[in-house]
Amino acid sequence: MIATAIETVSAKLAGWLARHSIDILRVSLGLVFVAFGTLKFFPGVSPAEALSVATLEKLSMGTLSGYAAQAAIAAMEVFIGLTLVTGRLLKTGLVVMAGALAGFFAPYVLFFTSLFPGAPTLEAQYIFKDIVLAAAAMVIGARALGARLVPVRERARV
Numbered sequence: 001m002i003a004t005a006i007e008t009v010s011a012k013l014a015g016w017l018a019r020h021s022i023d024i025l026r027v028s029l030g031l032v033f034v035a036f037g038t039l040k041f042f043p044g045v046s047p048a049e050a051l052s053v054a055t056l057e058k059l060s061m062g063t064l065s066g067y068a069a070q071a072a073i074a075a076m077e078v079f080i081g082l083t084l085v086t087g088r089l090l091k092t093g094l095v096v097m098a099g100a101l102a103g104f105f106a107p108y109v110l111f112f113t114s115l116f117p118g119a120p121t122l123e124a125q126y127i128f129k130d131i132v133l134a135a136a137a138m139v140i141g142a143r144a145l146g147a148r149l150v151p152v153r154e155r156a157r158v
Contacts (some may be wrong), residue, residue: 016147023087026140028135030084033097040070045139051123055107076100094141101137104130107136 035097036043039046049070056069064072076096083093106117115124143149 022139022143022149024085025136026084026143027092028074029136029140030081030086032133033077033081033084035081037074037079037081040074040077043067043070046070048126051107051111051126055103055110057104058110060102090140090144094137094144097137101130104133131138 015043021119036046036048040049040052043049050071053069056073057065060069077100079095080097081099083089083096104127108125115127120128
């Protein structure tokens with residue numbers, strides 16, 4: 001009897017998670033992008049400001065620098081975040097995010113010795129968390145392209 005109740009609750013929970021977890025992941029990832037992007041609109045507020053500006057200056061070969069680089073990064077991150085939160089223009093936002101993620105990891109190549117003078121600096125650790133953002137983006141992208149998450153019992157019926 002208890003085992004049956006546990007199985008019933010587990011099945012209901014699995015169904016609920018299959019229906020809602022990716023949307024919750026999408027919205028929460030969007031809020032992270034909006035929050036970090038918004039910080040970058042205000043000089044001196046983002047802990048990643050110097051590194052993000054230096055990275056975009058290098059990647060754009062000096063075309064964007066200083067506050068223009070910072071504002072471009074801020075606008076891109078807020079755009080990505082809003083597409084994730086609202087679900088509107090989601091595929092466009094995910095394409096922009098793919099480019100942004102490449103830029104997020106670029107400092108490891110461009111500034112490796114500064115980021116790892118021995119132990120990883122705080123900036124290196126800050127970038128490292130982007131691995132989780134990239135993985136979340138992959139799950140959200142799979143859903144946007146038509147993949148489904150279904151409980152095991154439902155899969156057996158499909």
